Amino acid sequence: MMHRNIPLSLLRLLRRSRLVQIGLLGLFWAAGEILARATGLPLPGGIIGMALALALFLAGGLKVANIKRGANWMLAEMLLFFVPAVLALLDHRELLGLLGLKIFALIVVSTTAVMCVTALTVDFCYRWSERDDGSNAVA
Amino acid sequence: MTAATLWREPLVQAAVWSLATILLYVLAKRLHRRWPRWWLMPLAVAPALLMIAALALNVSYRDYIRGTHWLVALLGPATVAFAVPIYEQRALIRRRWPMLLAGMAAGSLTAVATSWALAYVLGIDGELRLSLLPRSMSTPFAMEVSGEIGGIPDLTAVFVVLTGIIGAAVGDVVLARLPLRSALAKGALFGVGAHGAGTARAHQIGREEGAIAGLVMVLVGLMNVALAPLIIQFLR
Numbered sequence: 001m002m003h004r005n006i007p008l009s010l011l012r013l014l015r016r017s018r019l020v021q022i023g024l025l026g027l028f029w030a031a032g033e034i035l036a037r038a039t040g041l042p043l044p045g046g047i048i049g050m051a052l053a054l055a056l057f058l059a060g061g062l063k064v065a066n067i068k069r070g071a072n073w074m075l076a077e078m079l080l081f082f083v084p085a086v087l088a089l090l091d092h093r094e095l096l097g098l099l100g101l102k103i104f105a106l107i108v109v110s111t112t113a114v115m116c117v118t119a120l121t122v123d124f125c126y127r128w129s130e131r132d133d134g135s136n137a138v139a
Numbered sequence: 140m141t142a143a144t145l146w147r148e149p150l151v152q153a154a155v156w157s158l159a160t161i162l163l164y165v166l167a168k169r170l171h172r173r174w175p176r177w178w179l180m181p182l183a184v185a186p187a188l189l190m191i192a193a194l195a196l197n198v199s200y201r202d203y204i205r206g207t208h209w210l211v212a213l214l215g216p217a218t219v220a221f222a223v224p225i226y227e228q229r230a231l232i233r234r235r236w237p238m239l240l241a242g243m244a245a246g247s248l249t250a251v252a253t254s255w256a257l258a259y260v261l262g263i264d265g266e267l268r269l270s271l272l273p274r275s276m277s278t279p280f281a282m283e284v285s286g287e288i289g290g291i292p293d294l295t296a297v298f299v300v301l302t303g304i305i306g307a308a309v310g311d312v313v314l315a316r317l318p319l320r321s322a323l324a325k326g327a328l329f330g331v332g333a334h335g336a337g338t339a340r341a342h343q344i345g346r347e348e349g350a351i352a353g354l355v356m357v358l359v360g361l362m363n364v365a366l367a368p369l370i371i372q373f374l375r
Contacts, residue, residue: 022216029215042364044279046218047357053222064223071220074213075349078339079182080164081214084207085278085300086186090193090200092297102261104305106271107298110253111306114275115313115332118246123317123324125238 014066021070028053153206156198160207163188177308182336186304214335221357224342224350231347232354235323239351242324243359246331250275251370266291272370273363274298275306277334280360287367299334306333307340314344326351331359 014020032049035041041048056062089095095103145151167181167188193203204211225232232239251272258268270290273281278299285295310329319325322345329337330352338356342349363370 025216025219028219028222032219033215042283043361044215044218044277046215047279047360049215049219050222050225050357053219054226057222057226064226068223071223074217074220075224075339075342078214078217078342079336080161081210081217082182082300082303082336082339083160083164083185083189084204084211085296086182086304087189087193087200087203088293088297088300089186090190090203092294095297099263102263103271103298103301106254106257106261106263107274107302107305108309110250110257111275111302111309111332112313113253114246114250115306115310115328116317117249118242118331119313119317119319119324119328121245122238122242122327123319123321125241126235126321126323129238 018069018073021067022074023070024067025049025053025070025074149205152202156203156206157210159192160185160189160210177311180304180308182304182307218357221338221350221353224346225354228347228350228354231323232351238323239327239355239358242327243331243355243362246327247275247359247363247366250331267294270294271298274302275332275334276360276363277356280364281334284363284367284370288371300336303333303336306337309333310337310340322347323351327355330355334360 014024028049029046030049031052032047033045035048036043036045053062053067057064094100163185164181167179167184170184171179171181189203192198193200254271254274255268258264258271263271266289269288270285270292272288272290273284273295275281276284276299278296281295281299282292285292306329310333313328314325319328325344326341326348329341329348333340334356338349338352341352
């Protein structure tokens with residue numbers, strides 16, 4: 001009896017605890033880091049970890065429900081993890097003058113252009129394929 | 140032990156700055172929920188307040204990041220978390236990947252071309268201009284490309300973060316002005332234009348948008364790392 005109950009209660013803990021699920025995400029990330037270092041791939045560990053997790057979902061080795069609460073929390077609070085990186089500006093005082101204003105303007109204009117071009121390209125293709133689907137009566 | 144030596148203790152510094160960062164982030168989030176203006180976005184307000192505190196207390200970036208780097212490191216597990224929305228939207232992605240690819244290619248080309256042209260017009264040249272080119276990608280990718288094409292990876296990292304902040308704000312404005320019909324276009328806009336910070340914003344808008352943005356962000360990074368040698372050829 002005992003040896004069947006322990007994994008079952010562990011599984012229940014995994015289902016319920018957000019913290020355990022976040023720990024599991026951390027394990028995937030660590031595995032990704034190790035793989036990146038071992039193979040010398042120029043990819044961040046997080047990306048490799050994500051690929052591993054996706055592969056496990058698709059193969060049926062891990063249920064999304066077992067990690068979903070932790071993942072949702074991490075995604076919702078992700079902006080927090082960017083905050084300390086912004087303070088790097090403290091080391092680049094040269095960007096606080098006219099040069100900084102120029103760069104600010106460049107980023108605003110360029111990013112606006114990138115977003116418009118990307119969104120309009122995708123939306124154009126979307127409408128085009130919707131019309132195509134409609135005329136051919138293919139779902 | 141006097142208060143001054145206790146204050147200089149690395150562990151105390153780490154605890155104080157980590158706590159300050161988290162508290163100011165929570166505060167900034169509440170503020171933004173109460174008054175949803177773009178200039179009150181948490182990713183601008185929290186760092187600005189922290190920067191004022193660091194300047195007032197004469198704390199350098201090195202001292203600050205030594206104690207708070209664990210927060211930045213959590214971006215790794217957060218990236219893994221994108222597997223969940225991407226998996227859930229797999230049917231949509233499988234059906235629509237050609238248009239996402241078209242948007243990514245067009246967006247990446249626009250990013251490099253407009254950055255180059257604007258830098259030229261504004262008189263920004265040399266390494267600084269090259270460091271500005273890969274700023275639409277997420278940090279690890281951008282630093283890789285920056286080094287490859289002759290920029291300064293550290294400086295690129297700063298531009299990446301600035302692009303994220305500005306992009307999350309600009310994205311809302313663009314979204315309100317463009318007559319976009321699909322969640323696909325809305326997600327791709329944030330993923331290509333403003334990497335992680337934009338993706339976090341897209342995730343707040345909707346689940347589909349967030350999933351698309353996350354996928355597109357990763358793929359754009361991969362695409363650009365692969366294409367970096369080509370970009371160099373083109374620039375020379």
